[in-house]
Amino acid sequence: MAQAHCVQVDPAFVQAPEHRPKAAISDADGVPLVDLSPLFSDSAGDTIPATLLSQVEVACRDWGFFQVINHGVPLEVLKKAEAAEKKFFALPEEEKLKVRRDGANRFGYYESEHTKNVRDWKRIFDFVLQERLDVTGLVLKNRWPEVPLDFRESIEEYAKCVEKLAFIVLELISLALNLPPKRLNAFFEEQTTFVRLNHYPPCPYPDLALGVGHHKDSGALTVLYQDSVGGLDVKRQSDGEWVRVKPIPNSFVINVGGIIQVWSNDKYLSAEHRVSVNTERDRFSIPFFFNPASNIDVRPLPELVDDRNPGKYKEYNWGEFFKRRMDSDFKKLEVENIQIDHFKRA
Ligand SMILES: O=C(O)CCC(=O)C(=O)O
Numbered sequence: 640m641a642q643a644h645c646v647q648v649d650p651a652f653v654q655a656p657e658h659r660p661k662a663a664i665s666d667a668d669g670v671p672l673v674d675l676s677p678l679f680s681d682s683a684g685d686t687i688p689a690t691l692l693s694q695v696e697v698a699c700r701d702w703g704f705f706q707v708i709n710h711g712v713p714l715e716v717l718k719k720a721e722a723a724e725k726k727f728f729a730l731p732e733e734e735k736l737k738v739r740r741d742g743a744n745r746f747g748y749y750e751s752e753h754t755k756n757v758r759d760w761k762r763i764f765d766f767v768l769q770e771r772l773d774v775t776g777l778v779l780k781n782r783w784p785e786v787p788l789d790f791r792e793s794i795e796e797y798a799k800c801v802e803k804l805a806f807i808v809l810e811l812i813s814l815a816l817n818l819p820p821k822r823l824n825a826f827f828e829e830q831t832t833f834v835r836l837n838h839y840p841p842c843p844y845p846d847l848a849l850g851v852g853h854h855k856d857s858g859a860l861t862v863l864y865q866d867s868v869g870g871l872d873v874k875r876q877s878d879g880e881w882v883r884v885k886p887i888p889n890s891f892v893i894n895v896g897g898i899i900q901v902w903s904n905d906k907y908l909s910a911e912h913r914v915s916v917n918t919e920r921d922r923f924s925i926p927f928f929f930n931p932a933s934n935i936d937v938r939p940l941p942e943l944v945d946d947r948n949p950g951k952y953k954e955y956n957w958g959e960f961f962k963r964r965m966d967s968d969f970k971k972l973e974v975e976n977i978q979i980d981h982f983k984r985a
């Protein structure tokens with residue numbers, strides 16, 4: 640007689656019923672697509688086409704998410720980073736554990752991240768752009784594995800190219816907010832940006848677990864490369880429906896983080912998103928979390944508030960916020976993790 644097939648479910652990964660993904664997900668009417676080629680064409684002068692700015696404006700306002708193509712990051716840089724990522728995660732576990740994150744330094748490999756106190760079905764590797772960071776007393780230092788040999792070079796090259804793209808998008812957002820293009824740049828002089836490699840292995844119970852639980856990114860902007868598997872879902876602002884962000888070859892997904900939501904005084908929104916997993920395919924992605932300096936106090940920009948439209952948030956310090964998020968991602972806590980909503984004025 641055939642044995643009954645039984646999947647062992649680890650309760651640490653099980654989402655509350657209201658956060659479990661439904662079997663079918665809509666990929667119709669997806670996030671806006673923005674073609675950045677006008678910025679790189681030979682005939683491009685210093686002026687940015689109004690149509691491009693209005694696309695960015697609508698995307699940030701109505702979705703908080705968009706995809707960009709013709710973004711200026713060379714395809715070979717992307718492919719090399721992706722290959723290095725796959726080689727790293729394919730290493731035996733004991734090899735990866737040599738560069739594991741710990742309580743004192745939150746960078747390197749980690750297999751036990753939590754989002755909102757539920758464990759994520761993923762493995763990650765984090766590194767900062769600055770070799771070493773001090774975030775309100777927490778020292779963060781990169782840990783580089785000895786193998787794959789070209790790992791560090793490939794992903795540092797990737798980070799350099801994506802950083803350029805992040806600054807371009809930051810300027811587009813500034814302009815879309817009717818501010819001078821470089822208005823926001825000074826916040827990033829001692830940036831706390833970090834890059835994450837994500838590996839989502841196949842999961843035997845994708846109806847119960849998530850690769851990343853529902854959340855909003857807390858930094859300024861996220862610039863994400865995803866492979867062709869798919870799984871990133873965004874909550875559409877217009878109706879609260881979850882929709883899949885369709886993978887487009889050689890593209891990046893941009894999403895507005897909590898800091899831009901606060902700077903813009905809620906003109907632009909940071910959208911809720913999550914990662915669904917599947918039973919068959921490994922998925923890989925590489926988010927670049929573009930974050931300002933640790934000492935920055937975040938508040939609605941004075942140019943965007945007035946008597947009729949007063950600031951909707953109390954000021955908070957980014958370094959403190961970032962540290963508290965890292966603490967709650969590191970292990971399951973009994974308290975809710977920190978959100979910009981906690982600074983919302985009544
Ligand atoms: O892997 C993805 O597609 C998204 C990951 C994500 O949302 C995050 O790490 O904040």
Ligand SMILES: [Fe+2]
Binds near residue numbers: 854855856912
């Ligand atoms: Fe995210």
